[in-house]
Amino acid sequence: MLQRLNFYKAKLKSKPEIILSIIFIIIFSLLIIVPFIKMIITTFTYQGYDLRLVRGAKKGAFTLFHYKRVFASELTKSFFITPLLNSLKVGFSVTTIAMLVGSLLAWLFVRTDIPFKRFFQTVIVVPYMIPSWVIAIAWQLFFQNSRIGGQSGVLSTFFNIDVPDWLSFGFIPIVIVLSLHYYAYTFLLMSGALQTIDSELEEAGAIAGLKRWDILRKITFPLVLPALGSSFVLTVTRSMGTFGTPAFLGLPVRFFTIPTQIYAMINSRNMGDGFVLALVLIVIAATAISINSKIIGVRKSFVTMKGKGFRANPMKLGKATPIFVALLVVFILITIVIPIVMLAWSTFMLLPDNYSLSNMTNHFWFGESDALISSGEPGIFRNRGILRATINSLKLGIIASIVNAFLGLLIGYSVVKNRGTRISKIIEAVAFAPYVFPGIAFSAIYLGMFSKSFGPFPALYGTFSLILLIVIVKNLPFSSRSGIAAMLQVDKSLEEAASIQGIPWFKRFWFIILPLCKSGFVSGMLLTFITAMRELSLVILLVAPKTGLLTTLIFSYKTQEQTQHVNGVTLILLLIIIIANVLIRLLAKTKTEQSISLG
Amino acid sequence: MSKISLKGITKKYGKFYAVDHINLEVKVGEFLTLLGPSGCGKTTTLRMIAGLEEPTSGELSSDDRVLYSKEKGVYIPPEQRNLGFMFQSYALWPHMTVTKNITLGLQSKKLAAKEIKARVIDVLEKVQLSGFENRFPSELSGGQQQRVALARMIAAKSDIFLMDEPLSNLDSMLRVDMRSELKHLHNDLKSTTVYVTHDQVEALTLSDRIVVMNEGKIAQIDTPEVIYKKPASLFVAKFVGSPAINLIQGTIERDGNRYYLENADVKIELPDVSKLNMNNKEVIAGVRAEDITVSDSTNTNNSQEFYVYSVLPGGSETILSIRRGKIELLVKLSGFTNIKVNDKLGISIIPEKISLFDTETENLIF
Numbered sequence: 001m002l003q004r005l006n007f008y009k010a011k012l013k014s015k016p017e018i019i020l021s022i023i024f025i026i027i028f029s030l031l032i033i034v035p036f037i038k039m040i041i042t043t044f045t046y047q048g049y050d051l052r053l054v055r056g057a058k059k060g061a062f063t064l065f066h067y068k069r070v071f072a073s074e075l076t077k078s079f080f081i082t083p084l085l086n087s088l089k090v091g092f093s094v095t096t097i098a099m100l101v102g103s104l105l106a107w108l109f110v111r112t113d114i115p116f117k118r119f120f121q122t123v124i125v126v127p128y129m130i131p132s133w134v135i136a137i138a139w140q141l142f143f144q145n146s147r148i149g150g151q152s153g154v155l156s157t158f159f160n161i162d163v164p165d166w167l168s169f170g171f172i173p174i175v176i177v178l179s180l181h182y183y184a185y186t187f188l189l190m191s192g193a194l195q196t197i198d199s200e201l202e203e204a205g206a207i208a209g210l211k212r213w214d215i216l217r218k219i220t221f222p223l224v225l226p227a228l229g230s231s232f233v234l235t236v237t238r239s240m241g242t243f244g245t246p247a248f249l250g251l252p253v254r255f256f257t258i259p260t261q262i263y264a265m266i267n268s269r270n271m272g273d274g275f276v277l278a279l280v281l282i283v284i285a286a287t288a289i290s291i292n293s294k295i296i297g298v299r300k301s302f303v304t305m306k307g308k309g310f311r312a313n314p315m316k317l318g319k320a321t322p323i324f325v326a327l328l329v330v331f332i333l334i335t336i337v338i339p340i341v342m343l344a345w346s347t348f349m350l351l352p353d354n355y356s357l358s359n360m361t362n363h364f365w366f367g368e369s370d371a372l373i374s375s376g377e378p379g380i381f382r383n384r385g386i387l388r389a390t391i392n393s394l395k396l397g398i399i400a401s402i403v404n405a406f407l408g409l410l411i412g413y414s415v416v417k418n419r420g421t422r423i424s425k426i427i428e429a430v431a432f433a434p435y436v437f438p439g440i441a442f443s444a445i446y447l448g449m450f451s452k453s454f455g456p457f458p459a460l461y462g463t464f465s466l467i468l469l470i471v472i473v474k475n476l477p478f479s480s481r482s483g484i485a486a487m488l489q490v491d492k493s494l495e496e497a498a499s500i501q502g503i504p505w506f507k508r509f510w511f512i513i514l515p516l517c518k519s520g521f522v523s524g525m526l527l528t529f530i531t532a533m534r535e536l537s538l539v540i541l542l543v544a545p546k547t548g549l550l551t552t553l554i555f556s557y558k559t560q561e562q563t564q565h566v567n568g569v570t571l572i573l574l575l576i577i578i579i580a581n582v583l584i585r586l587l588a589k590t591k592t593e594q595s596i597s598l599g
Numbered sequence: 600m601s602k603i604s605l606k607g608i609t610k611k612y613g614k615f616y617a618v619d620h621i622n623l624e625v626k627v628g629e630f631l632t633l634l635g636p637s638g639c640g641k642t643t644t645l646r647m648i649a650g651l652e653e654p655t656s657g658e659l660s661s662d663d664r665v666l667y668s669k670e671k672g673v674y675i676p677p678e679q680r681n682l683g684f685m686f687q688s689y690a691l692w693p694h695m696t697v698t699k700n701i702t703l704g705l706q707s708k709k710l711a712a713k714e715i716k717a718r719v720i721d722v723l724e725k726v727q728l729s730g731f732e733n734r735f736p737s738e739l740s741g742g743q744q745q746r747v748a749l750a751r752m753i754a755a756k757s758d759i760f761l762m763d764e765p766l767s768n769l770d771s772m773l774r775v776d777m778r779s780e781l782k783h784l785h786n787d788l789k790s791t792t793v794y795v796t797h798d799q800v801e802a803l804t805l806s807d808r809i810v811v812m813n814e815g816k817i818a819q820i821d822t823p824e825v826i827y828k829k830p831a832s833l834f835v836a837k838f839v840g841s842p843a844i845n846l847i848q849g850t851i852e853r854d855g856n857r858y859y860l861e862n863a864d865v866k867i868e869l870p871d872v873s874k875l876n877m878n879n880k881e882v883i884a885g886v887r888a889e890d891i892t893v894s895d896s897t898n899t900n901n902s903q904e905f906y907v908y909s910v911l912p913g914g915s916e917t918i919l920s921i922r923r924g925k926i927e928l929l930v931k932l933s934g935f936t937n938i939k940v941n942d943k944l945g946i947s948i949i950p951e952k953i954s955l956f957d958t959e960t961e962n963l964i965f
Contacts, residue, residue: 501704
């Protein structure tokens with residue numbers, strides 16, 4: 001008995017991957033599994049909110065009340081059916097448009113000789129790095145009308161056009177704005193898929209005498225079909241689950257999608273119903289992921305993945321080149337340049353709907369507090385609140401990106417080293433689980449859980465640590481994915497060679513594994529930094545005045561209709577994201593596109 | 600005293616026995632080769648000796664120091680086993696120079712800087728890579744990378760070397776060179792070496808003893824000569840030797856004082872197998888290609904007429920494939936030959952060169 005014990009002790013000591021796995025399982029249980037279980041329990045018990053509605057209900061007693069109300073009551077239509085239909089409508093419309101644009105761009109960049117490839121490719125993924133609701137804000141600058149409150153946009157003041165309501169708020173603008181964001185995502189997925197197709201397959205078709213169109217139809221298309229399917233499924237679920245844009249463009253006209261409906265419920269402390277809807281989103285996302293992995297599984301079986309990439313002689317555009325270049329330039333102007341310029345311009349306008357030069361002012365950047373202008377809010381560079389939010393956001397982004405990159409590698413290490421065991425599968429799956437949790441619901445659970453001390457954690461209510469913690473957990477899916485991918489690249493014999501030489505684990509990790517994973521590590525950092533900087537729905541419930549972030553500050557300026565401040569702070573956020581991107585790109589020489597496409 | 604000792608070492612994956620109760624004693628200073636087809640458990644056995652793989656059961660020791668035994672509660676991790684290991688992929692750290700690759704392990708052993716420096720100079724000289732100290736692995740050829748891996752292993756000065764198919768990634772010319780280098784090195788350092796390969800020529804050229812493995816079990820342990828001349832089973836006979844051994848099935852017939860192997864096509868004289876007491880029993884005879892001689896005529900006693908099916912000249916030797924009825928034999932001639940396809944030939948075999956195997960157990964019986 002004692003000998004057995006000694007044996008396992010010695011074994012455990014020399015197998016860090018087992019120790020790591022145990023640690024991860026404990027942490028994941030506390031931070032992922034317990035919250036999920038709490039969410040489910042909440043849906044089955046009476047909450048404080050329900051006591052007013054149900055006579056004799058006891059807080060915490062078991063009930064199917066929430067499920068009945070959401071799925072089978074007179075409220076079902078407004079609580080569930082309408083938001084679901086809206087979400088589906090938005091999801092499918094956005095995906096259709098984004099797929100068309102994204103695939104066309106992917107084909108243009110991977111398979112033709114379009115000039116200035118690198119430049120265009122870099123610019124074209126910018127919309128994916130910035131939050132989609134930034135485009136929503138820009139949209140309102142143009143298309144807002146005065147009927148629904150707030151100021152009017154460029155079209156109605158400048159050109160005196162009466163902008164109809166459907167173009168200013170609701171379904172149409174949401175779809176257009178989200179499409180302008182997600183096309184970059186489908187573009188990344190599709191160009192990845194196109195690159196993996198061995199051009200010899202197409203050349204073999206040409207040698208067999210097929211015409212160019214037939215090659216496209218009979219060889220290329222069937223080969224990218226699984227990738228198309230996979231992109232479609234992923235884009236539908238992501239655009240359905242997005243919060244910011246439908247909140248900015250939908251809430252003012254009471255156009256609810258599921259995420260905004262969850263937000264509305266949770267904001268009015270109706271947790272039970274909110275979590276039922278959250279479970280609906282989780283089920284949809286989980287189904288989509290399993291469909292996707294089936295599709296990918298099929299793809300692996302017949303696409304020859306050689307990783308050698310580009311066709312030697314891409315298709316020549318010839319005389320059509322200027323047309324395509326012109327189209328691209330116009331596209332970039334409309335989707336990126338003009339919105340940003342307009343954002344910048346509007347911050348210099350004293351009255352938001354007066355475009356004359358005499359209305360220009362730098363008050364919103366440098367002015368001191370003036371009770372007559374924007375409720376006495378001082379200019380951006382004099383504003384302590386904005387400074388604090390900037391510092392908080394940067395702190396959040398930097399700490400989270402470092403922690404996540406390390407965690408990702410360590411998770412990757414224990415998953416890859418334990419490959420084939422059940423423990424490895426469990427860690428991989430649980431680390432990915434936060435992907436399907438809607439941000440709002442996840443943060444509502446954390447809010448409840450950490451209001452008192454919990455497990456090894458002290459009470460974190462209203463602290464920066466709580467925001468940091470949830471951002472780290474929510475980003476685990478991406479960092480563990482890139483960690484696993486990076487670890488798979490490192491041949492196991494490289495570490496074995498070191499352990500044979502008597503080099504202890506910590507040194508092996510530091511001198512061998514980490515340097516070999518450097519590029520994966522850095523791109524994982526970048527990814528977390530960008531998502532942390534643009535996080536809105538996840539943190540909106542958790543911020544206290546002192547812990548505000550740039551995103552939540554924008555959101556609160558937005559609700560106060562302080563247009564110039566909204567736009568100014570948005571510009572600062574954009575600038576930080578773009579600088580971080582350039583910086584890391586220079587440092588690591590990795591392609592942003594590769595790291596982003598993981599997300 | 601044996602340097603490495605394996606007692607009942609077993610490795611199971613689910614219900615599959617990758618290594619099945621192996622007992623093995625490696626002698627001090629010996630060059631021992633584990634030989635077998637892929638999946639026979641040879642690499643797993645080597646990795647278990649190194650500690651990179653954990654046995655399911657059994658006991659492993661070195662110099663009477665137990666390295667692994669669940670029963671005795673001993674688990675020594677690879678870091679503390681103090682052995683040298685050479686990987687098939689070389690496992691050179693790509694982000695470190697040649698020098699750094701060699702010194703990283705020495706530094707963590709807390710050796711003095713002077714000693715480390717001296718060792719680097721010494722081992723690089725030994726593998727003829729002086730002047731390459733600051734190159735990165737990607738700047739070296741395959742053969743040079745191989746020698747860096749060798750240098751790294753030697754530098755640690757452990758007295759056990761474990762090598763996992765170290766030559767399999769080299770092209771054939773280089774492989775012959777490296778065999779000679781390895782043999783010279785072993786002669787020089789006298790380290791106990793366990794060497795894994797699926798290349799039987801490599802095993803025959805390098806080893807003091809060969810362990811032939813099949814399906815997780817040891818098929819035979821012996822010197823290269825015995826393995827080649829008296830293989831313990833049909834499996835060993837077929838696996839070792841190139842071209843493949845000729846196998847002829849037939850019944851033992853007695854004719855006066857002589858014994859013959861007979862079937863529908865041939866009648867071949869056997870050595871004196873009286874003590875086997877297997878008259879009229881079915882057996883399989885094995886005979887190496889170089890032990891068959893051919894002649895134009897067919898008048899010798901124990902030879903019948905064969906026709907030439909194909910002629911395969913290889914420079915120093917020529918392999919003939921000859922046939923008679925259902926019997927197909929390979930014959931090795933030295934140099935080139937004038938024999939052509941469809942020529943008629945007679946054969947003769949010295950009876951003492953023939954091995955006999957049981958048809959049921961497939962084990963050597965004579």
